[in-house]
Amino acid sequence: MSSRRSSRSSRQSGSSRISDDQISDLVTKLQHLIPELRRRRSDKVSASKVLQETCNYIRNLHREVDDLSDRLSELLASTDDDSAEAAIIRSLLNY
Amino acid sequence: MNHHHHFVPDFETDDDYVNANTNSSSSNLPRKPIIGEEEDGDLMELLWHNGQVVLQNQRPNTKKQPLSSSAAVKLHNGAPPPPLDHNLFIQEDEMSSWLHYPLGSNDFCSDLFFPAARPPVPSSVRPPEPSSMRPPAPSPVRPPAPSSVKPPVRNFMNFSRLRGDFTGRNGRGESGPSIAKSTVRESAKVNPSATPASSAAREPDLTRRTDGADSRGAGDLGSKSAVDGGGAYTVGHNRKGKAVVTTERTSENLGASSSVASKSEIEPLETIVDERKRKEREEVGSTECRNEEAKQGRGSSSTKRSRAAEVHNLSERKRRDRINERMKALQELIPRCNKSDKASMLDEAIEYMKSLQLQIQMMSMGCGMMPMMYTSMQQYMPHMAMGMGMGVEMGMNRPTPPPPPPFMPFPNMLASQRPLPPQTRMGGYPAVQASDPSRVYGPNQQFDPNSSQAQFSGYMDPFQQFRSLHPSQPPQFQNQAASYPSSSRVSSSKESEDHGNQTTS
Numbered sequence: 273m274s275s276r277r278s279s280r281s282s283r284q285s286g287s288s289r290i291s292d293d294q295i296s297d298l299v300t301k302l303q304h305l306i307p308e309l310r311r312r313r314s315d316k317v318s319a320s321k322v323l324q325e326t327c328n329y330i331r332n333l334h335r336e337v338d339d340l341s342d343r344l345s346e347l348l349a350s351t352d353d354d355s356a357e358a359a360i361i362r363s364l365l366n367y
Numbered sequence: 368m369n370h371h372h373h374f375v376p377d378f379e380t381d382d383d384y385v386n387a388n389t390n391s392s393s394s395n396l397p398r399k400p401i402i403g404e405e406e407d408g409d410l411m412e413l414l415w416h417n418g419q420v421v422l423q424n425q426r427p428n429t430k431k432q433p434l435s436s437s438a439a440v441k442l443h444n445g446a447p448p449p450p451l452d453h454n455l456f457i458q459e460d461e462m463s464s465w466l467h468y469p470l471g472s473n474d475f476c477s478d479l480f481f482p483a484a485r486p487p488v489p490s491s492v493r494p495p496e497p498s499s500m501r502p503p504a505p506s507p508v509r510p511p512a513p514s515s516v517k518p519p520v521r522n523f524m525n526f527s528r529l530r531g532d533f534t535g536r537n538g539r540g541e542s543g544p545s546i547a548k549s550t551v552r553e554s555a556k557v558n559p560s561a562t563p564a565s566s567a568a569r570e571p572d573l574t575r576r577t578d579g580a581d582s583r584g585a586g587d588l589g590s591k592s593a594v595d596g597g598g599a600y601t602v603g604h605n606r607k608g609k610a611v612v613t614t615e616r617t618s619e620n621l622g623a624s625s626s627v628a629s630k631s632e633i634e635p636l637e638t639i640v641d642e643r644k645r646k647e648r649e650e651v652g653s654t655e656c657r658n659e660e661a662k663q664g665r666g667s668s669s670t671k672r673s674r675a676a677e678v679h680n681l682s683e684r685k686r687r688d689r690i691n692e693r694m695k696a697l698q699e700l701i702p703r704c705n706k707s708d709k710a711s712m713l714d715e716a717i718e719y720m721k722s723l724q725l726q727i728q729m730m731s732m733g734c735g736m737m738p739m740m741y742t743s744m745q746q747y748m749p750h751m752a753m754g755m756g757m758g759v760e761m762g763m764n765r766p767t768p769p770p771p772p773p774f775m776p777f778p779n780m781l782a783s784q785r786p787l788p789p790q791t792r793m794g795g796y797p798a799v800q801a802s803d804p805s806r807v808y809g810p811n812q813q814f815d816p817n818s819s820q821a822q823f824s825g826y827m828d829p830f831q832q833f834r835s836l837h838p839s840q841p842p843q844f845q846n847q848a849a850s851y852p853s854s855s856r857v858s859s860s861k862e863s864e865d866h867g868n869q870t871t872s
Contacts, residue, residue: 298713305720320686323693326716330700333723340730347734364733 295319302326341365 299319303309306329309317348361698704698712701719706712 294710295713298710298717301717302713302720305717305724320689320693323690323697326720327693327696327700330697330716330720330723333720333727334700336727337723337730340727340734343734344730360733364730 299323305329 296319299322303317303322303325306322306325308329309322309325344361344365348358348365351357351361694709694712697716698706701712701715704712704715704719706715
């Protein structure tokens, strides 16, 4: 659908392929990814709010990743270095 | 106490005094005899006779002090100003005219309240003010004053100090700044060292204002309008007689001095509250200021319309600024985001979020599964380890994956071994709400290498894109490219299935 829109907008706007529709579309997709904003229907949510929630959500995800990494590290420390779990954990940590 | 008053009108009665003085500016002889009697120091009357100070009458209260200073001023002025009002710190004809003129008159709007403020004046300036402050001494006062004003620096320092108190009191401090301003302007080139940074900035204002003030009225306003500095914004309002002295208190004296000019004709109500408003307005309305002035002549209706349009533009601009700011913040959060246009950046943000969600899901499952793996996944360990190692770190190595899918989600393997409790499988779901990967391997409970490989490629792509970008590896890149659209299609199809009713995509 993005490709559809971009081609359509390119026809319409000529030089710039980025149209407001495209951007709003992306914002909508973002909104659906964010748990907080999913429950609200898109019409009432402003782009600025979506962007802000996206930033907050990404920061939360980062924090979760860090927490999980810490836990995995602890788990790794508790296993034998040669074991399969260690390998698994390392692979997870190397994400 | 009052014994001498039968010779001299009571100073309390301004009218008498004024009349008497105006009428007898040159004939204060009757008062002469009082000179000797006045030596008690109780009252010192300041009289001008033929341009010379005849008497000095000083009251115990502060009212009289200005007279002495005014006398001094008068000496400097060289003009024979009658002591119009002892309550007022004035000694000149202009003051009388000022007294009789309405407050809002623009004739005296210039900064000068007192044409030549003397050093001794500062303290005495304040008391006499109450209502007299507002209309400053008109420009005619200035010609005589300029040469005489020589302690402008000093005055200004005093006035800056006064100005410090200015916001506290409505009328009092004005005289200080206004006087200072007048003195500075008079001297035109006097650069009060007391006011550090603003002095340089002020000078052009002063010169401009001086030029404008000469014509007074419109001219003065015009000059003021030219001042687009801190005080500029108030000009338009000033002309309307509104007390919009918002620039009263600026961090630098510049704003204060420029606003003083306007303030002199306006109620000095503004205080720090207005300073905040001023800052708002300044950032918002420098254009508004100019537009306002331009619109003055056109009438209020057009002014209102253009103002509404301006307000709309400003709100629109603020909204866009907010959005751009958020976009920048988002861009900083996304690693290796070098996109400049909004759409591609939003695309990357979406993919990054998906990959993050997936990663968290995997890791959380790994944390949760580890104990279980340890106990029940013995025979699958080697495969899993190899698969995961290769799958995660080296992209899609199709030639070498073991029969079990390289990056097999735990649920699948465990499910193949024994039925997993639903909670285990669902454990990762809460972490990922709308991600395709969850949907991709969710249903995949079977141990299906082919499908899982395809799905693996599907959901590994977003993450590969962000974590192990190796554009130099053509096979992988091609694989990624080949599979990416499929994942996109999968995702879009799945999304459309589930969210088709909800979104218009």
